[in-house]
Amino acid sequence: QQPVQSPQAVILREGEDAVINCSSSKALYSVHWYRQKHGEAPVFLMILLKGGEQKGHDKISASFNEKKQQSSLYLTASQLSYSGTYFCGTEGANAGGTSYGKLTFGQGTILTVHP
Amino acid sequence: ETGVTQTPRHLVMGMTNKKSLKCEQHLGHNAMYWYKQSAKKPLELMFVYSLEERVENNSVPSRFSPECPNSSHLFLHLHTLQPEDSALYLCASSRLWASTYEQYFGPGTRLTVT
Numbered sequence: 001q002q003p004v005q006s007p008q009a010v011i012l013r014e015g016e017d018a019v020i021n022c023s024s025s026k027a028l029y030s031v032h033w034y035r036q037k038h039g040e041a042p043v044f045l046m047i048l049l050k051g052g053e054q055k056g057h058d059k060i061s062a063s064f065n066e067k068k069q070q071s072s073l074y075l076t077a078s079q080l081s082y083s084g085t086y087f088c089g090t091e092g093a094n095a096g097g098t099s100y101g102k103l104t105f106g107q108g109t110i111l112t113v114h115p
Numbered sequence: 116e117t118g119v120t121q122t123p124r125h126l127v128m129g130m131t132n133k134k135s136l137k138c139e140q141h142l143g144h145n146a147m148y149w150y151k152q153s154a155k156k157p158l159e160l161m162f163v164y165s166l167e168e169r170v171e172n173n174s175v176p177s178r179f180s181p182e183c184p185n186s187s188h189l190f191l192h193l194h195t196l197q198p199e200d201s202a203l204y205l206c207a208s209s210r211l212w213a214s215t216y217e218q219y220f221g222p223g224t225r226l227t228v229t
Binding site: 002 | 170205216222
């Protein structure tokens, strides 16, 4: 079952902050975050694992609440380049090396940053 | 990293045509994926290959036929497609990190079936 992202869209001015949420109805092993600009490939942002390990870009931060099966992506001091559609992909709790990265993606959150 | 390439970038085909999409990764990864991205729908996983062996076929119709001749190349052969198959087809490759797979996507092939 696909995760649910919120909000569906957000509009910011440069320098403002935003939080994008990803919620699942099933227990999760990992959450993966991507950003996609129109006509371009989705770009890897973050991986968060059950147990607390994470990997990602220095300027992006995120959290993973295992009990709530929820992850949040924090975009602070937004820049024009942050505009795009943000996707979370989730991996079930029984995965971990055996699922070959089989991710179920949310519907996306459209972020627009204005000057 | 932008080491995943896809050709062609755009493709228009009739319902009776046969065509192939190509994906190549230059990252030394050992798993590759095909995804379908339709308007207003989430990314849908179609196929997964690990070390050239298909490990996932996500209930995809047989008119889509994948091929992975080696760990750097992945093809998606198309035949007798339907208009609803029009979409962006994305390829990804990945490496294992901490028991999960860090995936990197190519730019996609925009397919239009007429």
